[in-house]
Amino acid sequence: xxxxxxxxxxTQMSQxxxxxxxxxxxKIYGNPSSLHSHGQEAAEALGQAREVVAGHLGCTAxxxxxxxxxxxxxxxxxxxxxxxxxxxxxxxxxxxxFEHHAVLHTLENLExxxxxxxxxxxxxxxxxxxxxxAAALRQDTALVTIMFANNEIxxxxxxxxxxxxCREKGVLFHTDAVQAAGHLPIDVKGMNIDMLSxxxxxxxxxxxxxxxxxxxxxxxxxxxxxxAQERGKRAGTENIPAIMGMAAALEEACGSMGPQTAYVTxxxxxxxxxxxxxxxxxxxxxxxxxxxxxxxxxFEGIEGESLLLLLDMKGIAASSGSACTSGSLxxxxxxxxxxxxxxxxxxxxRLSLCEHNTKEEVDSMIQTVPQVVDYLRSISPVWDxxxxxxxxxxxx
Amino acid sequence: xxxxxxxxxxxxxxxxxxxxxxADGVGEVGNAKCGDIMRMYLKIEEGIIQDVKFNxxxxxxxxxxxxxxxxxxxxxxxEEAMTLSNKAVVEALDGLPVQKIxxxxxxxxxxxxxxxxxxxxxxxxxxxxxxxECADCDHGCCH
Ligand SMILES: Cc1ncc(COP(=O)(O)O)c(C=O)c1O
Numbered sequence: 001x002x003x004x005x006x007x008x009x010x011t012q013m014s015q016x017x018x019x020x021x022x023x024x025x026x027k028i029y030g031n032p033s034s035l036h037s038h039g040q041e042a043a044e045a046l047g048q049a050r051e052v053v054a055g056h057l058g059c060t061a062x063x064x065x066x067x068x069x070x071x072x073x074x075x076x077x078x079x080x081x082x083x084x085x086x087x088x089x090x091x092x093x094x095x096x097x098f099e100h101h102a103v104l105h106t107l108e109n110l111e112x113x114x115x116x117x118x119x120x121x122x123x124x125x126x127x128x129x130x131x132x133x134a135a136a137l138r139q140d141t142a143l144v145t146i147m148f149a150n151n152e153i154x155x156x157x158x159x160x161x162x163x164x165x166c167r168e169k170g171v172l173f174h175t176d177a178v179q180a181a182g183h184l185p186i187d188v189k190g191m192n193i194d195m196l197s198x199x200x201x202x203x204x205x206x207x208x209x210x211x212x213x214x215x216x217x218x219x220x221x222x223x224x225x226x227x228a229q230e231r232g233k234r235a236g237t238e239n240i241p242a243i244m245g246m247a248a249a250l251e252e253a254c255g256s257m258g259p260q261t262a263y264v265t266x267x268x269x270x271x272x273x274x275x276x277x278x279x280x281x282x283x284x285x286x287x288x289x290x291x292x293x294x295x296x297x298x299f300e301g302i303e304g305e306s307l308l309l310l311l312d313m314k315g316i317a318a319s320s321g322s323a324c325t326s327g328s329l330x331x332x333x334x335x336x337x338x339x340x341x342x343x344x345x346x347x348x349x350r351l352s353l354c355e356h357n358t359k360e361e362v363d364s365m366i367q368t369v370p371q372v373v374d375y376l377r378s379i380s381p382v383w384d385x386x387x388x389x390x391x392x393x394x395x396x
Numbered sequence: 397x398x399x400x401x402x403x404x405x406x407x408x409x410x411x412x413x414x415x416x417x418x419a420d421g422v423g424e425v426g427n428a429k430c431g432d433i434m435r436m437y438l439k440i441e442e443g444i445i446q447d448v449k450f451n452x453x454x455x456x457x458x459x460x461x462x463x464x465x466x467x468x469x470x471x472x473x474x475e476e477a478m479t480l481s482n483k484a485v486v487e488a489l490d491g492l493p494v495q496k497i498x499x500x501x502x503x504x505x506x507x508x509x510x511x512x513x514x515x516x517x518x519x520x521x522x523x524x525x526x527x528x529e530c531a532d533c534d535h536g537c538c539h
Contacts, residue, residue, distance in 0.1 A: 301453065302453065303431050303453055303455055305455035306454065306456050306458075309407065313408060322431055322455070323430065324431060324454075324456075331431065341429075342430070342431075343428040343429055379414075380451060381424065381433050381435040381453055382433055383453070384415075384451060
């Protein structure tokens with residue numbers, strides 16, 4: 001049995017999405033900018049996809065800009081907010097400590113250009129406090145950018161509250177909804193969201209396709225200059241097949257959200273309950289405000305990369321926030337942000353489920369993960385010291 | 397694949413894993429904060445490494461390099477073990493990804509730390525420069 005439990009990294013494309021893409025490869029292949037009928041057929045399809053996406057976000061089609069994915073949408077949203085603010089002498093941006101690198105690295109870059117960045121605490125539960133946003137707002141705040149749901153620990157942020165605080169103070173509010181779109185209800189008007197990023201491959205759509213929603217009247221700054229596509233804000237011939245696949249995938253995901261959320265949440269809770277029986281283990285992130293498919297735990301005394309490799313050999317595809325998987329010496333900035341020590345953060349495991357996972361798979365993971373954790377502990381000098389009382393457990 | 401077949405072999409079937417209760421030398425290097433710790437146990441008779449065991453907390457390559465290093469020094473003289481280089485361990489594993497080279501350095505240092513402990517216990521004189529301390533430790537991570 002091969003179990004795919006890394007749906008937060010990417011998902012399998014749905015047949016609906018694939019079918020929606022196929023005609024736009026060989027039958028309707030015109031360039032939407034061309035005046036002939038081939039081009040116009042493609043332009044019409046593009047317009048329909050824009051309507052579909054807008055419908056599921058609660059905005060108008062003219063507020064939707066197609067991008068190459070979540071990273072590009074994050075970059076453009078933040079750059080646009082920064083440029084708008086800078087034009088009025090506002091160079092302060094508020095975000096949180098545990099954003100995706102597409103946000104954090106964009107902010108670091110702006111910091112080098114003279115912007116001042118405030119990164120809010122997310123506390124032990126991995127939740128931004130709306131009152132912290134209110135307290136951090138200044139006369140010169142250009143933008144607030146807080147993710148809708150965290151990609152590692154799955155915590156869902158109080159977006160509507162933050163949105164209303166920002167709207168009241170007249171400050172732009174962007175949210176990286178890459179992990180939320182297709183999984184949680186989104187209403188940009190009701191939630192007072194000015195800009196939002198999403199990415200197709202997180203909800204069974206194709207990779208390399210995303211959306212930036214920008215409320216009417218927000219002047220976007222181009223990252224890609226060239227032709228007049230996307231209302232002149234994003235040059236390049238549109239990736240029509242991917243855009244069609246994305247719209248179909250979003251429609252499908254939003255159409256079945258209710259029952260799927262209930263099903264996936266029940267799998268998640270069974271998995272968490274099963275793995276919590278492992279001694280000296282802890283769940284990362286709030287249990288109430290949590291994405292339906294997210295399981296993230298730390299196991300004391302072991303290191304995450306070796307855990308992942310052994311799980312992979314047993315057919316389980318997972319992810320970890322250890323240094324060895326992050327490609328740096330430090331473990332995940334998300335786990336450090338919620339107060340996990342370096343030692344403990346190295347031993348983290350993320351299993352992210354979707355509606356394709358089954359109860360049998362969950363049972364199988366509940367059997368396999370403890371075996372692998374036990375084995376790695378049996379060869380770990382850290383565990384040896386803990387067992388012999390030479391060191392104190394951090395996770396009780 | 398991130399790792400060579402040899403690395404995967406030593407990672408999934410590590411040789412000489414375990415402890416030696418009455419070891420003649422025990423060495424530990426690394427830091428849990430950085431995500432890897434190696435502990436090496438040596439049983440030495442008449443200057444020859446009769447037995448060697450290790451415990452490792454760390455990634456796949458940390459476990460594989462520990463395993464390979466123990467194989468390379470078992471049955472050798474203490475002096476021979478002291479000449480084990482991280483490069484030799486990497487070569488024996490048919491290579492490691494660049495970002496994992498520090499694991500092989502750790503394996504070399506673990507062997508040396510165990511030998512040093514043996515010398516100290518036995519009161520054997522040695523040249524301290526053979527066991528140079530790591531100079532620029534940034535929050536305890538040496539490599
Ligand atoms: C929260 C979040 N933001 C942004 C991204 C980047 O999206 P993409 O891979 O489409 O560039 C991801 C996915 O890796 C993510 O999880």
